[in-house]
Amino acid sequence: MTETAFRWSGILLMIGASLQGVATVILAMKPVMSQTLSPGLSLLFLLAAIFLLLSLPAVYARQANRAGWLGLVGHGLLETGIPLWIVLAAPPLAYPSLNLVPGENALFFFLGIALTSGFLLTGIATMRAAVFPRRAGILLLAATFGFFFSFFVAEFLPP
Helix, strand or coil, rough: HHHHHHHHHHHHHHHHHHHHHHHHHHHCCCCCCCCCCCCHHHHHHHHHHHHHHHHHHHHHHHHHHHHHHHHHHHHHHHHHHHHHHHHHHHHHCCCCCCCCCCCCCHHHHHHHHHHHHHHHHHHHHHHHHHHHHHHHHHHHHHHHHHHHHHHHHHHHHHC
């Protein structure tokens, strides 16, 4: 039973990470401050968040003993930050006729900080625990830098 749950969570993790990667690349194609999300892009972000929120607890459970407190803190921050994608994706899906432009606010900023820190700490903990291949930790660190650039830097670049 446990092995089956771990396998399914791995499949969900791969699907969620792939959807998130595609959505991030599509969004990064036009890094303009305060852009509206299309319903299709919002759906990608929402599905990615759902799959990641469902799969990450099993990933943490698999390496919890070896990841220690760093893994726990990283996992908590990651699970806290992922709802950022839900908060950004829900309005265009619920009200597609409205052109809601997400502005800067404290909620987005703190969720973005939690997500960036969660990616970083989980990547380091994954590499230190050596339960999963080292490449998994390296991918999490790459996600840290990619998300940081797209969320905190690219928004302020000229079009």
